[in-house]
Amino acid sequence: MKKFTKVIVSAVAVVGIVGAALGVHFGYAKTTDEEVKTYSVETNGEPLRVAVISDLQLPDSTDNTTHQYESFEKTLTMLRDKGMDALIIGGDFTDVGTKKAWGTYKEIYDKVMADCDKPIPLYILGNHDYWLPNFFGSFEIPTPAKQQKRFTEYTGELPYSHKVINGYHFICWSSSDGSYDKSYTNKDWIRDELDKAVADTPDKPIFVITHLNPQDTAYGSDEWGNSDITDVLKDYSQVISLSGHSHYSLIDERSIWQGDFTAFTTQSLDYIELEHGKFNESVPKDAYGNSMADKLPGCIYMEIEDSKVTVHRLEANTGKELKDAWVIEAPFGSAESLSKYTDARSNSNQAPMIDSNLSVAVSDIKDIDGNDQKMISFNAASDDDFVHSYKLEFCDENKQLLEFEETDYSNHVIHYDENGEKIRFDNKNYENGSPKKITDVTYFSDYILGLDNMSDTVELRLPGNIPENAKYVVVTAIDSWGAESNSVTCELK
Secondary structure, X not given: OOHHHHXXXXXXXXXXXXXXXXXXXXXXXXXXXXXOEEEOOOOOOOOEEEEEEOOOOEOOOOOOOOHHXXXXXXXXXXXXXXXXXXXXXXOOOEOOOOHHXXXXXXXXXXXXXXXXXXXXXXXXXXXXXXXXXOHHHHOOOOOHHHHHHHHHHHHOOOOEEEEEEOOEEEEEEOOOOOOOOOOXXXXXXXXXXXXXXXXXXXXXXXXXXXXXXXXXXXXXXXXXXXXXXXHHHOOXXXXXXXXXXXXXXXXXXXXXXXXXXXXXXXXXXXXXXOOOOOOOOOOXXXXXXXXXXXXXXXXXXXXXXXXXXXXXXXXXXXXXXOOOOEEEEOOOOOOOHHHOOOHHHHHHOOOOXXXXXXXOEEEEEEOOOOOEEEEEEEEOOEOOOOEEEEEEEEEOOOOOEOOEEXXXXXXXXXXXXXXXXXXXXXXXXXXXXXXXXXXXXXXXXXXXXXXXXXXXXXXXXXXXXXXXXXXXXEEEEEEOOOOEOOOEEEEOO
């Protein structure tokens, strides 16, 4: 074969491989329903029932024993038996959007819903649905159009849709790609759909489903929110925004917010994640290193009426109510309706209380990796809702605060770069950073296990570098609104 011919054949082969990896989808995939679809559901005079789940995070696997598989199957079965007229899935069906992961979704859905009436689907993509493993793990290159087409192939839905069910508008606004800050820039489309909804039903709630949270609204949106979503929704006071992504707990009352509109988050069927900055990590662990985050998946079950929307917060796998329902009342979008779940709720909040005679005990334990650790134990504080976190400070024999270097949960000293960003101990630039001195350590409590499952005894792992001259510990409890309890100083024994 001539050299020139070899070059042409090689080039064609490369194009074929790349084309297959890309799925040859650059932008032709249909993404948007051109018309609003209208549905009528017979409810026999009862409220419209809408189930809400998100962040299934189904893995790139055919294993039917994974936590994610079992959680989705149990939750869907519970919701089927409870009865639902529509089902919202708020993105992150998959952990990475491979055919295996999407096949797992389809397998579970078809199995559970095989012999019953199907709920009206209200589905969107999340950022994980746009991601794929590295090239040599999947031999695919993720493009937004390809992943959107895959979403449609497995769900039958388009990324952007507008449906009216029994007179209530639901607008599904998917992430446009796997990024965070640039994934909701198609503002003209959503404004057009919202304007249609307002013109059609000016006195009814309008439900907008996004994966990312509207920035600076419900709990977690400060870290995981998107400002483009807020920029649109702030102009539509009757909107009720539902979003996933953050995985923050539904038990926390900050998970619903009202201001220019109403917003609440949906937790996750996989694991709970919380804000950064606590010693036992944002995906919280107990003193022994066991994850507490995957023990209580959460979901929502809405009952929608012209006079009110009742939002039930459920333990996903069982259907047990996590706490009292949130109730959003008509007239929707009015100052009165938007005044119930504002940040002003903190004004009537009562701070936690610790027994002034508190004592602590320090014991030697081995963590789940067999490492030696020290654990401090004491009686739990009380609160009018729940204790969100605890703060420990250490003092010398004169009860003067002690400083020590900040460490992670595995006792590696944390280094920071010149911009204040943390550098992991296994990062090549770790030695170029500097440690930081701290005087307190904060922990999440065990509330994410469920309020009925909170222990009467608090058990916390101590940092491994507490100064040897520490003779006292100061214990403070903190609730979800940031209110601190009385602080109690205890002798370390």
